[in-house]
Amino acid sequence: MTSETGATLYAAIAAHAIDRPERTALSRGDHRLSYRDLAAAADTLAERLRDLGAGPESVVVIDLPVGFDTVVAMAAVSRVGAAFTLLEPDLPEARKQLIIDDCRPAALITGAGPARGPRPGPPLDERLVRRTSPAAYVAYTSGSTGVPKGVVVEQAALDNHVRRTIDWYGLTSADTRLFFSSIAFDLALEQICTSLAVGCELVFRDETFVYGGAEEFLHHCRRLGITVLSLPTGVFNRFGAELAGSAGHTAPELRLVMAGGEAPTRRAVASWAVVAPGGTRVVNGYGPTETAVVVCYRDLLPGDAIAIGAPIEGVRFRLEPLGEDGTSAGLVIQGVAVGRGYLGRAASSSAFHLLDGEWSYRTGDVATARPDGGYDLHGRFDAQVKVNGGFRVELGEIVSRLLAIDFVLDAVVVPYEGAGGRLLAAFVRLDAGRAPGTDPA
Structure with a gap:
């Protein structure tokens, strides 16, 4: 997955293991994992995955605490040519099971080690037509009927994203990245894959990395020498609001901050732009789960209109x-970044479609083109909302879960702006005769 060859994640790690074997690939506190040791661990796990039947067009579910083992597992899945699905460790078991039932993995990797999937499914390219290359990962997003929707994204799409992101950031092996996102949020792939592609160090937060606010967070960035930071927009905006009243210049090595998931605020952009004495480059990234991570970037200066950029190559x-x-x-997205479509019961969705003979994804975002080549976004024309810094949620999924409770007669879910960003509120009508704590009289 280097910018020259477009190789897989494992191939990039293996190349660094030869060229710079002692270079730190992953760190957490005093713990380090070199590129040589990362490649060796991936090799060992890959052999076990092959024995379990994992290979091209099969799925491997990774259900691990976020850390070194997660990256080893991703590299091992890449080694055998399979597609991975990353599960958030705190996800409810019932939702994890829905995802496993939907993608029907050949293998699962948990804290107990790799194991055969409970009901392996047919190859992915028999379930969804292959478009450019083998499947790289299956990402799950909210479903309107209470069932998560699994998007199959191909290797060429992920490789293209990584190459263009490396170029846009000017990322090199001299950089130090901080892993900061949910592992199931595709922004995690940007942080992991681009870092390991160029051979820089990816830092995971350790037990000392606690923060009560922006100043403490930047203290840790300074302590760790973080140079490039990718943040969910909710965090970017919250910390930016706090920094607006501070002296600034608190993270001198931080040369670039990317906000991804939803629109950053002008106030936050102005605050982040001055956290390094020489200035910090602020980038707005946009890309739905149905495409490979981020499909456009835009540099933002203090006072700029908040818009998204022109699409990447x-x-x-x-x-x-x-x-x-x-x-x-x-807004409709076309080109290599577009996923194959949804697995399972969501496969018939009209969001993926042929438009003038080209495979396309209808984003649900209302947009207008700007004279400078970028685009302004004006909300959505469907029932989805973005919460918690960019997680796209179908309100219908929450309503359907509420209505599944036997004493709930009706339900409405609405978004509202809270202190930490956009939140959701549910209003329910209960059956007074059956609901706990209600008086039927």
Whole structure:
């Protein structure tokens, strides 16, 4: 997965293991894992995965605490040519089971080690048509009927994202990255894959890395020598608001901060732009789960309009008229980044479709083109909302779960702006005769 060859994640790690074997690949506190040891651990795990039947167009579910073992598992899955699905450790067991039932993995990797999947499914390319290359990963997003939707993203799409991101950031082996996101949020792939592709150090937060706010967070960034930071936009905005009243210049090595998931605020952009004495580059990234991580970047200066950039190489944007009057348009993504589609019961979704003979993804975002080549976003035309810094949620999924409770007669879920970002509130009508704590009289 280097910018020259577009190789897989494992191939990039193996190359660094030869060229710079003692270079630190992963760190957490005093613990280090070199590129040589990372490659060796991936080799060992890959052999066990092969024995379990994992290979091209099969799925391996990774259900591990976030850390070195997660990256080893991703590299091992890459080694055997399979696709991985990353599960958030704190995800409810029932939802984990829904995902496992949907993707039907050949193997699962947990704290107990690798094991054969409970009901391995047919190859992914028999379930969804292969478009450019083998499957790289299956990412799950919210479903409107209470069932998570698994998106199959191909290797060429992930490779293209990594190459373009490395170029956009100017990322090199001299950089130091901080891993900061949910492992199941595809921003994690940007942090892990780009770092290991160029051979830099990826730092995981250790037990000393606790923070009560922006100043403490930047103290740890300074202590660790972090140079490039990717943050969910909710965190970017919250810390940016706190930094607005501070003296600044608290992370001198931090040359670039990327916000991904939803729109950053102008106030946060202005705050982050001055956390290093020479200035910090602030980047807005945009990309839905149905495409390979981020499909466009835009540099933002203090005072700039908050917009998204032109698509990266290999990706195209189209505006599709909405409604009968055609006064607004929905953003459609085409090109190598677009996933194959949804697995299982969600496979019939109209979000993926052929448009003028080209495989396309209808994002649900309303957009207008800017004269400078970027795009302004104006909300969504579907029932989805973004919460917690960019997680896209179907309100219908939450409603369906509430209505599944036998004493809930009706339910409505609405978003609202809370102190920490956008939150959701549920209003329910209960059956007074059956609901706990209610008086039928």
